[in-house]
Amino acid sequence: MxxxxxxxxxxxxxxxxxxxxxxxxxxxxxxxxxxxxxxxxxxxxxxxxxxxxxxxxxxxxxxxxxxxxxxxxxxxxxxxxxxxxxxxxxxxxxxxxxxGRRSQQVLGTSLFSALREPGEQGTAQSDALLSGSSALEAQPCWLDGSPVRHSRLSRLSDEDPELTLFGILEQVLAELSPALAKMPQDTPLALLLEIDSHLPQNLLSRIWRKAWSASGIRQSTVPVTGVGLDALDLWLDLRIDDHALLMVVAVQFSPTQPAGTAEVAVGLLLGNRLTQTTLPAIAYLHRPEQERGLTHEHLLYAARQALDWVPLTAQSIERLWRAGIDARREGAIAATLNAVPLPKQPKQELCDLDALLGHAGHASPWLAIVAAAQTLERGAGPQFVFSGGSTSDAGLWGTVLTPASPPSK
CATH class of the missing domain: 1.10.287 (Helix Hairpins)
Incomplete structure (x- = not known):
């Protein structure tokens, strides 16, 4: 809406x-x-x-x-x-x-990609992303073991897909659970779960339930209406006064067509600014704006409107993130960056996650948002995200994240 x-x-x-x-x-x-x-x-x-x-x-x-x-x-x-x-x-x-100027508190984040080794802290992964390290390489895929250029999550060689996915989800929930442990047990928790994999749906559901049980999270969950950033947009319209927290878990693991893709696992915990006062915010996630047609003009309008929802000038943006963008939209992206203008030239101001990790499918917008939020947590300034989805005919989204206000004394 x-x-x-x-x-x-x-x-x-x-x-x-x-x-x-x-x-x-x-x-x-x-x-x-x-x-x-x-x-x-x-x-x-x-x-x-x-x-x-x-x-x-x-x-x-x-x-x-x-x-x-x-x-x-x-x-x-x-x-x-x-x-x-x-x-x-x-x-x-x-x-x-x-x-339109409603926003969400970012209360917790978790991100696992090919740039993060098991047991490693997320700061090393953030450093790798910010420095432009690429994880795309030809390596065996889960489906038949044939070498395909893609990035994949770190795993033990003798693990099967089910055990690996369970371990990934367990780690994501483990990084979100400390924030939830500080909330009352009866706090409503809305869940947006998006898992894209060649594994059958009944197996994915069983793995998720097992990981949730092992997480020790006390709150019970209720599914969210919608998918992707549409669900967030709808939440800001209808549930801004809600006391519920919104948890997003988005995973792309062993996709059906692995060439050029990224295996990622993303966790994001959001709270309403009007009702949530227990946890300090890491950052603020402002209303995303989607282009309403696949043209340069529509993308330019979406970028300007996303900035206006803050409100913020383009010159205030410190870093631009890109994820899930089809190659055919490169011209529209370049024209928009010139017209707004947003950071585009210096390497340290632009992070193309598709070039570093590969296409993350449904998890693309959440991947970029969490990467930007973790950068803000380290003291950076406002971040802008261009993100797409699993299909090339879906409009791109523009999203702004800003630092959380310093606590009042």
Whole structure:
């Protein structure tokens, strides 16, 4: 349910003001007309009486006054209607801007990619991403063992896919559980779970339940409506006053077509700024904005609107992240970066996760968001994310993350 500021109706047309000289010129014309009618059609006796002047001058004057009153009444009526329309439009605009500028607290993050070894802290992975280290290489895939250029999560050589995926999910939940341990047990927890794998769905469900049981997280979960950033957009529309936390777990593991892909596991814990006061925020995730057509103009509008939701100028962005972007959109991305403008040239200001890790499918937007949030946690400034999804015909998203405000003393 995107907030569409470009669909706000235009201001009401204003009525033309009465032309004073026209109305002043109409008065003598009516008086001459009244006198002419009396002279032509009035009797001799009437012309010599006082009634002649009363009818000849008074009637036109009265008519002129009535016409002026009617014109003034029409003008003020139209003006009042236009004021009412503009006031309602302004209230609607304010309501939509306030809705569009809603944001979420980032309370916990977890990210596992090919750049993170088992047992290694996430800071080494962040350093590798920021320095432009690539994990894409030709290596055996899960499906048939044939060498395919892709990146994959670190694993033991003798592990089977089921055990490996269980260990990955267990580690993601282990990094989110400390934040949840500080929350009351009855805190509502909404779950957005997205796992893309060649493994059958019933097996994925069993692995997830097993990992959740092993995590020790006390809160019970309720599934979220929607997928990807659409689900976050809908949450900001409908559940901004909710006391529930939103947990996102997105995994791409052993995809059906591994060439050029990335195996990643991402965890993200979000809270509503209006209701969540127990945990300190790592960063703020602002409303994402999706392009509404696969053109440069639509992508430029989405980027500018995403910045306006903060609000923030493009010059304030310290780093740009890209993930899940089809090669055919490179021209639109480049044109948008030039027009906004966002960081694009210095290597340290641009992180192309597709080039470093490969395409992460459904997990692409969450991969970029968590990578940006972890960079903010280390003291960086505002971050901008361009992200796509698993299909090339889906519109790209623009998302801004900003540092959390310092705690009040």
């Amino acid at each position: 995107p907030v569409r500021l470009d669909k706000i109706p235009a201001l009401a047309p204003r009525p033309a003001k009465p032309r004073i000289w026209l109305w002043l010129g109409l008065l003598p014309l009516l008086l001459l007309l009244g006198m002419g009618v009396m002279l032509l059609f009035g009797s001799q006796s009437l012309q010599q009486s006082v009634s002649f002047w009363t009818l000849g001058l008074g009637a036109p004057l009265l008519s002129w006054c009535l016409l002026c009153f009617g014109r003034a009444l029409m003008f003020f009526g139209q003006q009042y209607a236009a004021d009412g329309w503009d006031e309602a439009r302004e209230l609607d605009l304010i309501r939509k801007v306030r809705c």
